[in-house]
Amino acid sequence: MVKSNSNNMTSVIVxxxxxxxxxxxxxxxxxxxxxxxxSKGELFGIVGPDGSGKTSLFRVLTTLLLADSGNxxxxxxDIVKDYKIIRKKLGYMPGRFSLYQDLTVEENxxxxxxxxxxxITENYDLIKDIYQQIEPxxxxxxxxxxxxxxxxxxxxxxxxxxxxxxILDEPTTGVDAVSRKEFWEMLQRLKAQGITILVSTPYMDxxxxxxxxxxxxxxxxxxxxxxxxxxxxxxxxxxxxxxxxMYSLLKTCKKWEAVESCYSFGEYYHVVMKSNINGEEAIxxxxxxxxxxxxxxxxxxxxxxxxxxxxxNKSHD
Amino acid sequence: xxxxxxxxxxxxxxxxxDKRTLFILLGMPIxxxxxxxxxxxxxxxxxxxxxxxxxxxxxxxxxxxxxSVSKYFDATTVLTSYQEVLPVFKKGKVKMILVIPQHFANxxxxxxxxHIQLICDGSDPNVANTLSTYASAIIKDFQSxxxxxxxxxxxxxxxxxxxxxxxxxxxxxxxxxxxxxxxxLTSAMMTSIAIVKEKEMGTMEIILVSPLRPFGVVIAKAxxxxxxxxxxxxxxxLLSVYVLDVPIRxxxxxxxxxxxxxxxxxxxxxxxxxxxxxxxxVAMLISLMGLFLPTTVLSGYMFPxxxxxxxxxxxxxxxxxxWFYSIVKTIMIKGLGLSYVWKETLILIGMTVFLFxxxxxxxxxxxS
Numbered sequence: 001m002v003k004s005n006s007n008n009m010t011s012v013i014v015x016x017x018x019x020x021x022x023x024x025x026x027x028x029x030x031x032x033x034x035x036x037x038x039s040k041g042e043l044f045g046i047v048g049p050d051g052s053g054k055t056s057l058f059r060v061l062t063t064l065l066l067a068d069s070g071n072x073x074x075x076x077x078d079i080v081k082d083y084k085i086i087r088k089k090l091g092y093m094p095g096r097f098s099l100y101q102d103l104t105v106e107e108n109x110x111x112x113x114x115x116x117x118x119x120i121t122e123n124y125d126l127i128k129d130i131y132q133q134i135e136p137x138x139x140x141x142x143x144x145x146x147x148x149x150x151x152x153x154x155x156x157x158x159x160x161x162x163x164x165x166x167i168l169d170e171p172t173t174g175v176d177a178v179s180r181k182e183f184w185e186m187l188q189r190l191k192a193q194g195i196t197i198l199v200s201t202p203y204m205d206x207x208x209x210x211x212x213x214x215x216x217x218x219x220x221x222x223x224x225x226x227x228x229x230x231x232x233x234x235x236x237x238x239x240x241x242x243x244x245x246m247y248s249l250l251k252t253c254k255k256w257e258a259v260e261s262c263y264s265f266g267e268y269y270h271v272v273m274k275s276n277i278n279g280e281e282a283i284x285x286x287x288x289x290x291x292x293x294x295x296x297x298x299x300x301x302x303x304x305x306x307x308x309x310x311x312x313n314k315s316h317d
Numbered sequence: 318x319x320x321x322x323x324x325x326x327x328x329x330x331x332x333x334x335d336k337r338t339l340f341i342l343l344g345m346p347i348x349x350x351x352x353x354x355x356x357x358x359x360x361x362x363x364x365x366x367x368x369x370x371x372x373x374x375x376x377x378x379x380x381x382x383x384x385s386v387s388k389y390f391d392a393t394t395v396l397t398s399y400q401e402v403l404p405v406f407k408k409g410k411v412k413m414i415l416v417i418p419q420h421f422a423n424x425x426x427x428x429x430x431x432h433i434q435l436i437c438d439g440s441d442p443n444v445a446n447t448l449s450t451y452a453s454a455i456i457k458d459f460q461s462x463x464x465x466x467x468x469x470x471x472x473x474x475x476x477x478x479x480x481x482x483x484x485x486x487x488x489x490x491x492x493x494x495x496x497x498x499x500x501x502l503t504s505a506m507m508t509s510i511a512i513v514k515e516k517e518m519g520t521m522e523i524i525l526v527s528p529l530r531p532f533g534v535v536i537a538k539a540x541x542x543x544x545x546x547x548x549x550x551x552x553x554x555l556l557s558v559y560v561l562d563v564p565i566r567x568x569x570x571x572x573x574x575x576x577x578x579x580x581x582x583x584x585x586x587x588x589x590x591x592x593x594x595x596x597x598x599v600a601m602l603i604s605l606m607g608l609f610l611p612t613t614v615l616s617g618y619m620f621p622x623x624x625x626x627x628x629x630x631x632x633x634x635x636x637x638x639x640w641f642y643s644i645v646k647t648i649m650i651k652g653l654g655l656s657y658v659w660k661e662t663l664i665l666i667g668m669t670v671f672l673f674x675x676x677x678x679x680x681x682x683x684x685s
Contacts, residue, residue: 062526064684083682084528092526098519102334103327114323115527157523 011165011196012038012061016070019056019219030056032219033070038198043191045210046200047308053219054200055095058169061198062092074165088116091163091195095170097150101143105134105153108142109160116161126193127156130186148179155186166190168199172206184209204305215308222311227304234302234310236260239283240268242296252290258282261313270306320529324537331511332541342507346499346549350556353491361447367394367411369402376422376431380459384415389451406438413437413448425463481566481650488561493645494618496553497638500576501583501612504546506604508539508587513600522684531680539584546580547573566652575648575658578665579641583608585672586637592679612638640664 019031030053038044046054059065061072063083072079077086099108109131113120124131134152137145142153151171158166168187172180184206191197191211199210207213208227215222215230223230241262243249246269253262253271260272271283283297302310332339366384370377385392394411396402405411416434418424425431435452437445482489512535515521524534550573557563565572586608594600613619615629616638622630633639640661647653647661655662 059684064522064525066683087526088528090526092523094519094522096519098523100327100331100520101518103330107327107330111323111327112523112527115320115524115529117320117528 009039010037011040011042012036012044012072012074012198014057014061014070014072017057017060017067017072018069019053019060019065019067021056029219031060031067034216034219034221035070036214036221036224038196040196041191041194043187043197043199043209043211045207045213046198046216047202047204047207047213047304048200048216049202052216054216055169056219057216058092058167058198058200062090062167063087088161089164091158091161091166093151093154093158093166093168093171095173097154099142099150099154099157102141104139104141105145106138108153109156112157113160118161120160123160123162126162126190127159129189130159131156133182148175148183151175151179151183152186155183159190163195165196165198168197170200170202172201172203180206204303204308207304213304215311217312222314223307230307231302231304234307236310237273237279238300238302238306239271239273239280239297240265240300241271241283241287242268242294243287244293249287249292252287252292256286258286261309263309265305270300270309272306272310321533321537324529324534325540328511328538328541332545338507342503342545343548343552345502346495346552347556349495349499350492350553350561353495354488354556354561361389361444361451363391364389364413364444364448365393365411366390367396367405367414368392369396369399369414369416371419372417372421374420374422376425376463377417380417380421380433380456381415383459384452384455387451387455389448389455402436406436409438411438412444413452415452481652486561486563488557488563489650490618490646492553492557492561492563493642493649494613494616496550496576496645497579497616497618497641498609498612499549499553500546500580500641501586501608501638502604503549504539504542504580504583505587505590505608506601507545508542508584509590509594509600509604510597511542512538512588512591513594513597516595517597525682525684531682532677535588535677535680539588542587543577543580543584546583547577550576550580563649565649567648567654571655572645572648575641575644575662575665578662578669579637579644582637582641582665582669582672585669585676588676589672589679592676592681611636615639616642618642637665637668 014034014036017031017034018029021028021030032053034053034057036044046057048054056065060067061074061079063079063086066080074086075089077089079086100111103111110120113123130152134145134149134156137149142150145153155168155171158168172183175183180203187197187199188209201207210227212224212226213230214224223233225233241249241253250262250264250269253259253269258274260274262269262271264270273283280297280299284295287295287297332342368381368384370381381392384390390413392415394405396405396414402414405414414436416436418432418434421431421433433456435449437449439445479485515524554565554569554572558565587604590600590603590607594603611632615622615633615636617633622633622639625633644658644661644665647658651657
């Protein structure tokens, strides 16, 4: 847990940041009084669906956007007043692949090294692990790389000036499962070198790899905690249900007044019951009454996705 | 400084690797000069002409001879009667018919008077006008050769001399025009597109989060196009001197520095365009509509500004190409020095400083 008074241990402080956009004539609230703190060397995840405000938050923190209200600081520097200093200390990897597609891997890297006043050799040890994987393709143009390799190159470019804070906006979106796993291993190694990392992702399973996660929806932070602690907050009984006819099962479950929520999870539906009374038998009986075949019901412990769904439902009410 | 050069180098890579655009950029002046020099010319050369000679004597054949050896006319058809006149025009075979009545030589020698009829195809009034003027000049020349022998008591000779361009070559006016046009296009359009491209590709996001200063980014983006534009200036000048026989009468150094000045003006315009748009299409449209059109129409190289309605005349003062066109004409064709173009030069410098200041002020250090 971060204590806000231990300032020399805190890397990022976000305090009541709000940001509204004008979309045509209506106003959209992208960020609604967002506050959190990230300590030095922490791997902090921001999890939320598309449009929850993750990118806006990162753009405010990377000094690319001005917030309407609230304030924030990175490494003790104010994001508005000291934006020039922050831009030197920050490594930023935007959500979209934002390197020069017509330059080769090596040219991209050396370009970004030079504009940050450093060179590839100077900070090679920091990017070595990652760069070695794409080095065989260093003569290839960046636009011709695969999705995973593009992200590795982008990470190298964001790291080349040895930033003290690394901000990654959905680095694993559109990347295959193997590369995603590798990518998170890289983040763990970077964290071990003392770099503070803020990473956003729409994938719930990745959240459990962070030290702490913030669950975000509609511009608001629903909860911030360690991944397993968030799961412990999940208080209601949870069941995985499966039957022969999955589609009508979902409809039937949603109609049942004893069910609080029901959503698909892999080959099962996760069903949250309103009270503890309804056990395995109760669900089975109910489904049998509705002529379902091959019914399978067993109790499970909540994972981060279940917690997120529950928090989302709560904020809707 | 190292950062700056890295940026310029990167910019050169972009240009160099986009071979198609590079080809268009460098090929444009060559094709423009060749098209304007040889195809799109309002000079009349080798116009097809028919002869209807009823006289067929020494004087008439001398005149016909004189006509057909001139480079303006090409006597291709010989008619025998008036009935053939209309069909020949209808077929569009000839632009003009020279009719010589009977007893032409006789009338000249004894009556001191000869009549010649010129029938022109008036469907293109400009060509018809030019042709009849050329023909009249040749006939007048022919006449003066005859009268030389017999002294007439009174005679007023008009001796017309076209200063700076004695042969009234069209190239003298379009070379400066094409130069203005191409510099405007390569510098303004290409720079604006190059910068907007960074916004579109998302690379601007990273560039902004770097310690690079906006001023440096803007200048680094502009430098490669400045060099490219100077290559184009050299191409245009070489082509016009060696292919179109347009002389550079004034100082070459002065001409090149004025070219550089106008390039910088155009670059500043391009930077301004890029700072107010977010997509390459919009940047291109603004460049074409906002720069290409005024440059061709209001610079004075296609249509004389003096003949325009007053509001357009006033507007033309805002077009940088107008001033550049006048500078190039003065230096290149008239062979005059800086003392004759200092006013235009100052205006261009003023515009450049204003546009540059504005575009650097407008360059966003954030995304919105």
